[in-house]
Amino acid sequence: MKLIIQDAPALKSAIDSIVCLVEEGQFEVKADGLHLKAMDPSQISMVSFTMPKEAFVEYNLPEEMKIGVDIGQLANVLARGKKGEKAELSVEEGRLVVKFYGDKHKRTFKVPLIETGDRVQREPKIDFTNMAKIRADAIKEALKDAKLISSHIKLHFTPQQFIVEVRGENGDVKAEFDIGSAELIELKTQTPAKATFPLQYLEDMVKATSVSSVVTVNLETDRPLRIEYDIEGAKVVYYLAPRIETD
Numbered sequence: 630m631k632l633i634i635q636d637a638p639a640l641k642s643a644i645d646s647i648v649c650l651v652e653e654g655q656f657e658v659k660a661d662g663l664h665l666k667a668m669d670p671s672q673i674s675m676v677s678f679t680m681p682k683e684a685f686v687e688y689n690l691p692e693e694m695k696i697g698v699d700i701g702q703l704a705n706v707l708a709r710g711k712k713g714e715k716a717e718l719s720v721e722e723g724r725l726v727v728k729f730y731g732d733k734h735k736r737t738f739k740v741p742l743i744e745t746g747d748r749v750q751r752e753p754k755i756d757f758t759n760m761a762k763i764r765a766d767a768i769k770e771a772l773k774d775a776k777l778i779s780s781h782i783k784l785h786f787t788p789q790q791f792i793v794e795v796r797g798e799n800g801d802v803k804a805e806f807d808i809g810s811a812e813l814i815e816l817k818t819q820t821p822a823k824a825t826f827p828l829q830y831l832e833d834m835v836k837a838t839s840v841s842s843v844v845t846v847n848l849e850t851d852r853p854l855r856i857e858y859d860i861e862g863a864k865v866v867y868y869l870a871p872r873i874e875t876d
Contacts (some may be wrong), residue, residue, distance in 0.1 A: 630658060631719050632688055633717045643680060643865075646860050653743060655698075658693060663679070666752070674867060677752055696720065713731065724742060729852050762814040774795075778795045783826075784848055788818050789816075791846070798831075842858050851868050862875040
């Protein structure tokens with residue numbers, strides 16, 4: 630296999646969307662692109678990553694393969710890629726080879742492949758009826774505000790608003806995004822929905838977004854949350870289990 634991406638830092642940014650949750654994982658290199666589905670160590674969140682072949686300037690794959698890697702180590706190697714360099718991925722003697730090509734120079738790193746098991750993770754089958762599209766910087770700021778109060782956060786959809794709310798011993802915080810606001814691009818709500826989630830996981834999930842990113846949020850009452858956005862030609866989807874509260 631030989632996969633080349635035009636801008637090395639772009640590949641690092643895309644992989645950052647995985648490393649925030651997953652320590653190790655298995656990439657499936659298929660005819661249509663690079664795929665990864667993995668649970669975080671606590672088993673309460675999941676990431677589904679897809680980087681289509683169109684995101685690469687060269688995608689040479691004689692046969693489909695699975696590549697198990699330490700995601701953190703891979704991210705550290707990819708961080709060495711510089712603007713203006715191409716990044717090439719290949720496999721050689723049980724190692725993932727990462728090459729950076731610059732102006733008349735080349736650097737090569739080799740990362741050991743690891744065994745991650747053959748179990749393929751499946752995305753939860755949930756019939757989502759509620760959806761919001763919100764600017765990434767807006768939700769990041771709301772999470773920063775909430776972190777001052779509590780480690781858990783309640784998300785709430787009404788027909789007119791997307792609400793981020795926290796109540797704790799140190800006080801309350803509430804951020805309301807109305808339909809028609811610059812931050813809330815779209816909101817579709819069939820029935821009001823609300824659920825509580827661990828704040829740190831949400832922070833990790835949106836950490837890789839850029840200023841211009843738009844985050845799609847699917848929310849059902851006391852069901853797993855679904856978050857999706859595009860990054861550097863790749864698509865990343867997260868699922869997060871709620872904390873079930875009893876009154």
